[in-house]
Amino acid sequence: MSFTVEVKRKKRVDLSKVQTSLRGPKKVKVGFPAGEADSDNIQKAVWNEFGTRGGASGGGWGGPVPERPFMRNAMRENTSKYRNGMRSSAAKILTGKTSITVVLSKLGIMAQGDVQQSITSLSSPPNSPATIALKGSSNPLIDTGEMRGAVTWKVWNG
Numbered sequence: 001m002s003f004t005v006e007v008k009r010k011k012r013v014d015l016s017k018v019q020t021s022l023r024g025p026k027k028v029k030v031g032f033p034a035g036e037a038d039s040d041n042i043q044k045a046v047w048n049e050f051g052t053r054g055g056a057s058g059g060g061w062g063g064p065v066p067e068r069p070f071m072r073n074a075m076r077e078n079t080s081k082y083r084n085g086m087r088s089s090a091a092k093i094l095t096g097k098t099s100i101t102v103v104l105s106k107l108g109i110m111a112q113g114d115v116q117q118s119i120t121s122l123s124s125p126p127n128s129p130a131t132i133a134l135k136g137s138s139n140p141l142i143d144t145g146e147m148r149g150a151v152t153w154k155v156w157n158g
Contacts, residue, residue, distance in 0.1 A: 025100060026157060031115065031151060041146060045071070048147075085103075119148040120139075120148065
């Protein structure tokens with residue numbers, strides 16, 4: 001007993017386009033890239049993301065800053081959205097209808113907005129009463145909005 005299988009393609013794929021579309025960057029970085037972000041914003045982001053012990057080790061108003069993981073929260077809450085975006089773009093990349101650079105750029109814009117939203121919406125742990133009195137706001141991660149505005153993305157070839 002034997003059988004034959006014939007595969008018919010509706011559209012022929014030009015393999016040279018596939019190879020070209022797979023060249024280019026491999027990652028998108030979101031946050032506060034060194035050399036592009038202001039060092040004060042990087043420092044504020046690190047203090048808030050991981051917390052401090054206060055005093056000489058840093059802190060907003062000299063006291064300890066509790067851990068407020070706005071970046072990790074944004075990535076954890078949106079991982080499936082990013083994965084689905086890459087999955088839906090795979091066929092377009094392979095058929096040469098788009099490039100990895102374009103897809104990663106769209107992903108970077110999306111993730112930048114998610115991190116900024118995480119900064120805006122994070123409310124716990126709350127500011128201390130002394131911090132609220134000094135800055136005039138109870139939003140833990142927003143004083144002037146400068147750190148939130150500094151969040152960016154960069155397509156990277158590493």
